Amino acid sequence: MLEELVTYVAPQSNENQLILDLTFGGGGHTVELAKRYPQAKILAVDQDPEAFENGQKRIKEEGLEDRIDLRKGNFSNVIQIHELEKDSLDGVIADLGVSSHHFDSPERGFSFRFEGPLDMRMDVDNTxxxxxxxxxxxxxxxxxxxxxxxxxxxxxxxxxxxxxxxxxxxxxxxxxxxxxxxxxxxxxxxxxxxxxxxxxxxxxxxxxxNRELDVISETIPQLIDYIKPGGSFAIISFHSLEDRIVKTEFRKMAKEMGIVDLISKKPLLPTENEIIENSRSRSAKLRVVKKKS
Ligand SMILES: C[S@@+](CC[C@H](N)C(=O)[O-])C[C@H]1O[C@@H](n2cnc3c(N)ncnc32)[C@H](O)[C@@H]1O
Incomplete structure (x- = not known):
């Protein structure tokens, strides 16, 4: 769903293009945004120290230091971390949960496939x-x-x-x-x-x-004020509990507060080909709202 995700958060105009990625991970989405929109600056966060360190290396290797600003921290604090200004973001994306890197690293304890310590913290420095x-x-x-x-x-x-x-x-x-x-x-x-x-x-x-569900419901309503009118908020979730929170928060903003439009009633799902290429994507759901002008 990379294509849809990147298209939904396309910059609004030629000036002050700013997109926020709440879950940098391996940097796939952030780097794609930077390449697709050469005038945009991409702000990103990840709470995992390894994702942050590997991310800094990748940004350097790609020669994107001036375009991507990656910081370490929980996305529930992103407003302070990036000193965001109201109505400044063209779009916000999130690709929730843990990354394949987490599952594939025995020492982090996320997977029962390997022997490892029962840790499971993403932010090992602060949890x-x-x-x-x-x-x-x-x-x-x-x-x-x-x-x-x-x-x-x-x-x-x-x-x-x-x-x-x-x-x-x-x-x-x-x-x-x-x-x-x-x-x-x-x-x-x-x-x-x-x-x-x-x-x-x-x-x-x-x-x-990791308080994974709490931080989603805390963050969505806070961030909408920081998106430009006409800008989008796009979230990929991986299990029904996450999706339920995203759906509820987006509906509240659309129906009760009247400040966003739902891009579609039903979530967007990966294509057969995407599932074949990446089996972990089979339970992914993308929901998008657009802030009213
Ligand atoms: C599914 S991966 C993202 C993959 C990324 N879109 C890519 O293209 O490589 C999710 C990432 O979000 C991070 N993450 C999850 N919850 C977070 C939170 N509350 N704050 C900051 N980072 C978080 C995880 O550490 C992980 O690296």
Missing amino acids: EITAADVLNDFSAKEIEEILSSYAQERFSRRIAENIVEKRKEEKFENTKQLENLVFHCYPKKMRFGKTHPATKTFQALRIYV
Whole structure:
């Protein structure tokens, strides 16, 4: 959906072209914006120190230091981080969640495919609670609540109770301990389905540790004042909980406040070809609003 995303946030006029990317990641979207709109300046943030450092290198290698301003931080603080001015942005994009880099780095603990520490923090410098802290210190009720709220895990109670039992013998330290426990909490006939039993537990812990849903609902209404009339706000989400928040916040601004138009009632979905090229895109949804002139 790169093409749609980049097209929706096209600059409004030839002057003071400014686009904001809330989730720099590997820089794919930011760099594409910089190349597509040669007169625009692109502001970007990412809270992950590795994404930030690799990003600075990439910007240099691409010779785009004058065009892209990448800062490290949570997008919920982007107004302060980039000292944004009201009605200044031609467009804002966000590509929510974790990056493939996170899933592919065993030492970050996001994936049960590898053995690694149960960390799961994107912003390792400023987030205090790790996934291991939740598993070792929270009550069974609290863990159950996290698993059911952030992943609708149907075996949340059983998993939570087993975690609390197991930690009496040994602390939770690595991803494989948790994967193994969740696997055995699933009924035998459900253990080898299309989705691994640990998928939801890992998703829920990651969302909790990084406050992923809270920051989305905090940020969307704040940023709209900083977009120029006629400018767009485009967000790609990867699971239904994120999409529900984006949909609700966008509808509120469109229907109750009357300050934006919804570009489409239904979210835009990736094409068959995009899904073949990148299987992780299969659950992506793009929603866009345009600020009224
Ligand atoms: C799906 S990736 C973005 C990929 C990017 N669009 C690209 O083309 O490479 C999401 C990125 O957003 C970052 N991120 C997620 N939530 C964030 C937040 N609240 N504040 C800042 N960065 C965040 C993650 O660290 C990750 O690098």
